[in-house]
Amino acid sequence: MPPKKHSSTRPTKTSIPKPPPNTPPNWPALKPLVPPSDIALTTLLPSQIVTISQFFTSTLCKTYVNFLKELPLTTTPGKPKKGDALRFNDRFQVVDEAFANRLWLETGLKELVCGSEEEDEDGEGEPEGMTEEERRELWGGEVIGLNPSIRIYRYTKGQFFDCHYDEANLLTLNTKPTPTPAKTTWTLLLYLTSSTTGCVGGETVFYPDEITFGGKKNAVEKEIVVGLETGMCLLHKHGSDCMLHEGREVLEGEKWVIRSDLCVKREKSRFAD
Numbered sequence: 001m002p003p004k005k006h007s008s009t010r011p012t013k014t015s016i017p018k019p020p021p022n023t024p025p026n027w028p029a030l031k032p033l034v035p036p037s038d039i040a041l042t043t044l045l046p047s048q049i050v051t052i053s054q055f056f057t058s059t060l061c062k063t064y065v066n067f068l069k070e071l072p073l074t075t076t077p078g079k080p081k082k083g084d085a086l087r088f089n090d091r092f093q094v095v096d097e098a099f100a101n102r103l104w105l106e107t108g109l110k111e112l113v114c115g116s117e118e119e120d121e122d123g124e125g126e127p128e129g130m131t132e133e134e135r136r137e138l139w140g141g142e143v144i145g146l147n148p149s150i151r152i153y154r155y156t157k158g159q160f161f162d163c164h165y166d167e168a169n170l171l172t173l174n175t176k177p178t179p180t181p182a183k184t185t186w187t188l189l190l191y192l193t194s195s196t197t198g199c200v201g202g203e204t205v206f207y208p209d210e211i212t213f214g215g216k217k218n219a220v221e222k223e224i225v226v227g228l229e230t231g232m233c234l235l236h237k238h239g240s241d242c243m244l245h246e247g248r249e250v251l252e253g254e255k256w257v258i259r260s261d262l263c264v265k266r267e268k269s270r271f272a273d
Helices: 058-068 097-105 109-114 117-122 132-139
Strands: 042-045 049-052 090-095 143-146 149-155 160-166 170-173 180-191 204-206 209-213 216-220 224-226 233-237 245-247 250-252 255-265
Touching: 042 224, 049 224, 058 255, 097 109, 097 143, 097 255, 109 132, 109 143, 143 180
Parallel strands: none
Antiparallel strands: 042 049, 049 233, 090 149, 143 255, 149 255, 160 245, 170 180, 180 233, 180 255, 204 224, 204 245, 209 216
């Protein structure tokens, strides 16, 4: 059984490698989408795992899968670097600020994560109807956008991602009028395929662990299995609070994923000069 507690040295981890010099592709339009008012955050584990069903429509997912198949995917090495988790998939990575902004602004994601003016006024809704302080506590700070490092994953039959922790990363977002120092706090995984498209297996599994939410330590005693759902967005906390998790082996078909991260404004250290 995987360990329930994080060790001081994490033998299984994943960090964002230096992006290759890929040219941003001409991504398809983000249409059709369901109205932003029809999507919502669903909590699977408080302060740790949330999902958004129908973040992409099935039609849009099909459009993107057909498009992504034409990208120059590369297969990850069978032997990982020392300290890294074993991952066997095909991937494409590119730094694309424009596409990250489109995912953040055109899909309703910003309103779900940061709240809308209407919600701020009435305070209703769960979990979106949170106070600003509660949102900052949940997301790890003031969310200002998505990581422009866009990763595309394809898992075919027999491919998987072994148990690992996702590492947080420091970056600078090219905001206006001045760039903003930021850090990543939550992983964002957008699933484009599922059993309805012929993909069997490939579930994301979070293992028992000890986590902190509401200011208290809580033991998660059972594994949490998140099955694939076409168009679903899975968000989970990463960095020092990340739970041990894996992407199970794909048994049939193909699992397609778009990956980014939530970015929060990096606060200046109170010990800085």
